[in-house]
């Protein structure tokens with residue numbers, strides 16, 4: 607099988623997302639660029655993840671054209687490939703409909719509540735456009751900008767990316783954690799994100815690999 611390692615990384619990541627409750631049913635999708643070729647492994651459309659096998663992960667080119675795999679690639683492929691075309695530093699992308707990220711996407715740009723979350727801000731909100739469209743793909747690219755790792759998509763979910771799958775997954779996990787803590791803190795009337803100065807310092811420490 608071609609691109610087996612890349613396909614396996616995508617499958618492992620989507621199963622982790624299912625286990626963590628970030629993905630329910632067949633919603634959400636994950637992609638990874640192959641390290642050697644300009645092709646992307648991506649979860650297929652409408653297939654249950656729990657019983658998915660490595661060969662069922664679809665392969666597309668950098669424009670999202672279906673090249674290999676028995677099932678058609680995710681309908682949200684344009685978002686993943688658009689971000690990888692725009693950002694040479696990105697090799698992995700994670701899109702989920704996590705409950706709290708989706709709630710916060712209606713209105714709230716997320717700010718860190720705890721230090722590890724600082725790596726993934728700013729988390730801005732992409733206005734609603736139809737899922738699977740080139741329009742939503744373009745808006746995600748624009749909102750992430752040159753170095754963003756996470757954004758919320760209004761009435762839809764979140765989109766995260768990273769230099770590798772570990773970073774893209776961490777972005778998705780911490781974005782959902784940020785959304786969950788933000789939601790409960792706001793509902794409890796005690797919302798107080800980290801101070802701006804501390805966020806800047808923490809981001810610099812993480813970037814220099816000096817955070818504890």
Ligand SMILES: [Zn+2]
Nearest residue numbers: 634682737763
């Ligand atoms: Zn979606």
